[in-house]
Amino acid sequence: MVINKTDVDHQPIIDGSLEINNCDTYNYLGSIFSQSSKFNTSIKAQCHAELTHAVKFKSSIRKNSDLPFAVEMKMIKTTQKKCLKKLAQEREGMVNDSFMHALSRYDGTPCGQYVTTIGTYNPGEEKRILHNRIHRSERTKYRTYVKINPDLTLHAMNTDRAVKEHERIAVVKSHNLAMKKGRWTRRPREERLCQCGEIQDEIHIISRCTMTRK
Numbered sequence: 001m002v003i004n005k006t007d008v009d010h011q012p013i014i015d016g017s018l019e020i021n022n023c024d025t026y027n028y029l030g031s032i033f034s035q036s037s038k039f040n041t042s043i044k045a046q047c048h049a050e051l052t053h054a055v056k057f058k059s060s061i062r063k064n065s066d067l068p069f070a071v072e073m074k075m076i077k078t079t080q081k082k083c084l085k086k087l088a089q090e091r092e093g094m095v096n097d098s099f100m101h102a103l104s105r106y107d108g109t110p111c112g113q114y115v116t117t118i119g120t121y122n123p124g125e126e127k128r129i130l131h132n133r134i135h136r137s138e139r140t141k142y143r144t145y146v147k148i149n150p151d152l153t154l155h156a157m158n159t160d161r162a163v164k165e166h167e168r169i170a171v172v173k174s175h176n177l178a179m180k181k182g183r184w185t186r187r188p189r190e191e192r193l194c195q196c197g198e199i200q201d202e203i204h205i206i207s208r209c210t211m212t213r214k
């Protein structure tokens, strides 16, 4: 494979009985590079190569769409752990590989802590890290949640294996309250108002809003 080539570069290299032919793509530790040097060509080749895994994943999701959340989480963590282990094994001893470089520099970052918990898969440790992060956070969403649930106890719908996933999703939905939307647009906190005139955050909607308590 030759990038920025001329026609003559496409010719095979022949040394006695050995013949090395030109190729359009090269797979380096699972990442495909193309000799066109175009990013979208590499992405297309990568997608084509991963199609089997994508079909398998889609089939698994469809087949198990009603699995309880706790079981789904365990499946996801196990898969992530296997994937990271495989990536690290393939690159063992490589000092110039970008993935190994990233792995060696992640200590102390939220991503690094997450990767550590996957590596050991210790649900207790993962829970402790999550609790620390939420209690220390200044984000409105977390501050409000800690007021409602200071011990961060998981609701049974997230742990009970009898609760189907579609039932859990029906009651655990993302919202677009003014407090959250205002953060995106950098609107001052006191201007993130409900139609009733008060600041619209989760506590307001749950306990005070005249629009939802008629």
Ligand SMILES: [Zn+2]
Pocket: 194, 195, 196, 197, 198, 200, 204, 208, 209, 210, 211
């Ligand atoms: Zn209101």
